[in-house]
Amino acid sequence: MSKTVVSLHQVTIRFAGDSGDGMQLTGDRFTMDTASLGNDLSTLPNFPAEIRAPQGTLAGVSSFQLHFADHHVQTPGDAPDVLVAMNPAALKANIKDLPRGATIIVDSDEFTSRNLTKVGYETNPLEDGSLDSYKVHALGLTSMTVSALSDLTLSRKEAERSKNMFALGLLTWMYHRPTESTENFLNAKFAKKPEVLAANLLAFKTGWNYGETTEDFSVSYEIAPTKMAPGKYRNISGNTAMAYGLIAASKQSELKLFLGSYPITPASDILHELSKHKKFGVITFQAEDEIAAVGSALGAAYGGALGVTTTSGPGLALKAEMIGLAVMLELPLIIINVQRGGPSTGLPTKTEQADLLQAMFGRNGESPAVVIAPATPKDCFNIAMEAARIATVYRVPVFILSDGYIANGSEPWKIPEIAELPDLRVEFAKTQENFLPYDRDPKTLARPWAVPGTKGIEHRIGGVEKADKTGAISYDPTNHDFMVRTRAAKVAGVSVPDLEVDDPTGDAKVLLLGWGSTFGPIAAAVEALRENGEKVAQAHLRYINPFPKNLGDVLAKYDRVIVPEMNLGQLAMLLRSQFLKDITGFNQVRGLPFSTTEIIEATMAVLND
């Protein structure tokens, strides 16, 4: 039977299963195969906070969504075209996101009455007609995998573990993805376990063959590569890009990279990644708590290293006092906060942007710090280098506000040439007479970076207010007022690029202004709105403290400014107070990134207002 091949412009697939089903790995592999085919893409992993919630329950469902296309992709997609559900829980947890007509592939072996009751299905949805408006492929994924592997000496349980590879093989066939890279991956991963390797490879091939030979699947799909600038590409997640950006900053600044960190979701992967790269001279220090983590980074910065600490919201709260000390000591320090749902423990594995005001103001006294935010996963690479530039030039703490969405999400990245990277070299104070530790560079207001080991500039610094120039303890009222204003002026004077506004016709009345990870959904919404003939402008803030110098003018130009944020209006509050401009907030805190549709609707409401 010859099969039909249909060309598509874009597809969104969601793999969903039990936390133990290997859905993240399956999604990752499909992503890699898709990336290497040259499609632009964006991913959204979504997993429970519990490592292994009870099997087969709604709480234990883990999923991975991937949007890929023949054109530029901004988001992981609002609604999946295809859902792969490895059990009833995965179906139940995800069905509400599926538009009618979507394709559902389920493992029918898992639809036992026991499993159905576990998630509250009174009747089997595969049989009761409730899925009639979808294209359902109910396959015995488990049993087919087990029988395909019957010649191997694996127990049934072990054989069942490979069913995710069966599913991956099938999807690989359906979307004409190459098989080599997954095969290479498996060969490397299980090199020391030949039985497991054989099982995975066989399950993968059997899944592929199943699509090719059975009548259940009569159509397969092609998505042509996306037009991208020439160069070498790879796929990269936000946390990996951040780690690479730090290593690049270390190299470009010729400073030793020191990471002090305490594990916390969703920031830990930066610690894990950097721990692998000792040959770059990177020191990673897993401290006893977040205070020690930032303290050690500050101590290392005092000694002339590029001091970095990584954390998420609750950890940032603990670091506050030490960051205040960094403000006083005027030493370079990078604080990476991969935001998650709060307050308190909140939603550890879900995304949010509600730590902006904590970063801005969450310290005692007038304690200014620089705040910047990456817009997309790959932007984390650049933002890390930017943080290093600002921290070392101005000797200030710099916050990077990433979040769970960009940290775990991924996209193709054009690998930069080393020669294109900025020169970040800095100068330390040299041996001199009458050294003044708080004498400032008139342009940057930075004080000297005076590291131990330099003869003749021995000096003492501390958290107590210090006299201008000498840095000696000073309780003088005028001096304190002067120093408070000087520290504020230094941060306010940090040079940041002007805000670029995308307003093709130049006469839009409404501006969509975002920061951080909302870039993708906003850009996708803007594209769609313009296709519908609407006039909207878009701008995205990567620099929040200080704001770009032209921000006031930009805001003044538009009748209405909409700020979508995954918080209750934190950037809006800053904008209103600084520019006396009314802002229309569009706010959601559901632990999920905005969908494109939501932003389109919010914008239409303003356009029609």
Add this chain to the structure above:
Amino acid sequence: MTDLVLTKKDFTSDQEVKWCPGCGDYSILSTVQSFLPEMGLPRENIVFISGIGCSSRFPYYMETFGIHSIHGRAPTLATGLAISRPDLTVFVITGDGDSLSIGGNHLIHALRRNVNLKILLFNNRIYGLTKGQYSPTSEQGKVTKSTPAGSLDTPFNPISLALGAEATFVARSIDSDRKHLTDTLRAASLHKGSALIEIYQNCPIFNDDAYQVVKDADSKGSAILQLVHGEPIKSQTHGVVFKNGGLEVVPLDSVPESDIVVHNANNVDPSYAFALSRLSGSELVHVPIGVFRDVERAEYGGLVNNQIADAIATQGAGDLSKLLATGDTWEVK
């Protein structure tokens, strides 16, 4: 380094010392300033890092590098500095509240890691800077501003705590005993890894005479049990013997001289040093003074830097462009 002839004066900063008259911190400062030239280190390679408290003002008075940090956190800054700059000699200056209350966590972790830090714990058994509240080393029942009916907490024994935290060097000395403190500083400076010295420090304002037994001419002879490696552990009147599976203090005339325990600071079994640390309760009748424990264990910063050196030796120095292109890549023409 051989041509360095520094004196106490070279280590004295131009800052006016602002402790209360009679404060034990003065004598500790003076002893440390006098001892440092003996280490033969250039001033610029020495860093004093403190927390907050009267004692933590110490770095301002030293003509070296120094940070007066925040309450309890000095070991964290010191750890980052010591790991990333193994060429430096890093001292931590801390009080009993600073190190055992707010900063207890950092102290125990620095000790267990064996970071190359010389930690001087000024124990005045009171919160000095905040004007006299009881501290984690105050005796139970202590009447202070915050405990008018007497404190309820059982105090820490800092030596026992440090030993429980796997410390490799633990000692005790006294602010006013310049010679003993100097000897102890010397021993600590020769130790590779964390060295904790608890220094009995008098606070004449809020806890005067807390250490009178070990200072008064009448009592100190019998109270102080001298810990000298290779010597019998005894005071003028008492000695330490093995008894009932532990150590006990007995009158010298009650046992033959040969029964007195000969001190072995290098004993790898920490229960020996721990037993010694338990000879003095919070009421200070018999007080061991000297080095309780001095054993070798790999220093943390060295281990960290060895891993890096090994990685470079076996894999070659990192190549950034290779790193960025790891994993699946593809070319767009």
